[in-house]
Every structure is written in C-alpha cells, then in structure tokens.
Amino acid sequence: MASNQSDYPVQFSVDYPDRPLNRLTTLVRLIMVIPILIVAALIPGFVNSGQAGTDQVSISIPLVWLPLVLILVFRHKYPRWWFDWNLELSRFVYRIEVYVLALRDEYPSTDDHQAVHLDIDYPDAQTDLNRWLPLVKWLLAIPHYIVLAILGILAFVAVVLGWIMVVITAQYPRALFDFIVGVIRYGARVQAYAFMLTTDRYPPFRLDP
Secondary structure, three states: OOOOHHHOOEEEEEOOOOOOOOHHHHHOHHHHOHHHHHHHHOOOOOOOOOOOOOOOOOOOOOOOOHHHHHHHHHHOOOOHHHHHHHHHHHHHHHHHHHHHOOOOOOOOOOOOOOOEEEEEOOOOHHHHOOOOHHHOHHHHOHHHHHHHHHHHHHHHHHHHHHHHHHHHHOOOOHHHHHHHHHHHHHHHHHHHHHHHOOOOOOOOOOOOO
16 A cells, blocks of 8 residues: 555645635536546447446546456556556546536646646556456455445535535635545555556555655
8 A cells, every 4th residue: 555645646636726716617517527538438338337336426538448447457458558548538627527526627638748747657557557357356346336335425515515615705715625636546556456457556545645
C-alpha cells in the first residue's frame, strides 16, 4: 500500500478556483452540460460502465475492459494505444464530472486538460502485472466498492452544500472541495486497479494524496 501520492501509480487532483465562481452558470449547470454529455454518451460503453459505488456523484467512464483482460491473460501484453485511449477518455469524463459538480467554471474540453489532472503510470506488463490477476481484480476490489458507496452518499451531500454556497457566496468551501476531490481520487485509483488494470498494487483506503 502506498504511503503518498508520488508512491502510487495513480494521481488525481483538481486546481482550487483562484477567482469567484459564476453563480448564474452554477444555477443552470445541469442544463449547460447537456451538449458535452451527448458527445460523451455517443462513446461506446459510456452508459454501461463506471466507477463502482460512486454513481451518486460521478459519470461513467467508458473503458474497453474485457478484451484487455484477455490480452493480459493470453498474451501478457498491455498495448500502449489501449492505455492511451482509456487514460484520455477518463480524463475527458473527469473534466465533465468536475464541471457538473460545480467545482470549476471551465466548460469541459474534449482535449485540453484544463484544471483537472489525472496521471497514471503506463505499466510494463511483463514486469509490473501478473497475467492472472485481471481475472479477479474486480472481485478483490469489493471492499472498496462498499467504502465508495458510503463515500458517494456523503459526497452527494457535500455537492449539494457546495452548490448552495457557490450560489450564495460565489465560493466553494475549501473543505467540501477537498473532500469531493478526494472521493473522486479514491474512485480513480480503484478504477485503475480493477478495470483499467494498470497496476497490481492494491488501492489505499484514503482520500488524501
């Protein structure tokens, strides 16, 4: 289990806003996000896959998972283009999620990383990954699904409170911001372990970097 963020091969962060947030766009955020959601929904697998246990506050990440399991088991390879596809797709959807949750005002870009940072180390399948673990990682991650389900409910409450505070004060309370980002970070690590299959290191039970 990693002791700090630099020691774990999945890193996620969101820059805290350095200026007041827009109250008007926050009020109509769920309407404004519709166009980019339509784009994301056209990506195969968008509706059917996602971060286990965080559906209350997150958007599904469309991952090409089962074929990757077979490639790792039978060929013990992790194609670089497959990794890049899943990583960039995840970054895109996390930008949408951060916008929906009103953590930032920037409209989600389809390519620029903006203020949302997701970095995952590309694994050397021969040395970093056990070829048989992909068959059971989703099962081994069950304790995390339970924790994420609880955190998802708490994060939903935090999002509602944060939304109200932004509408009233144009500021997202830092404590709520950090908690929500922490929940997303937790889910990103579980996803990378169980479904992106980029690491065999079991995700830590913590929200902080």
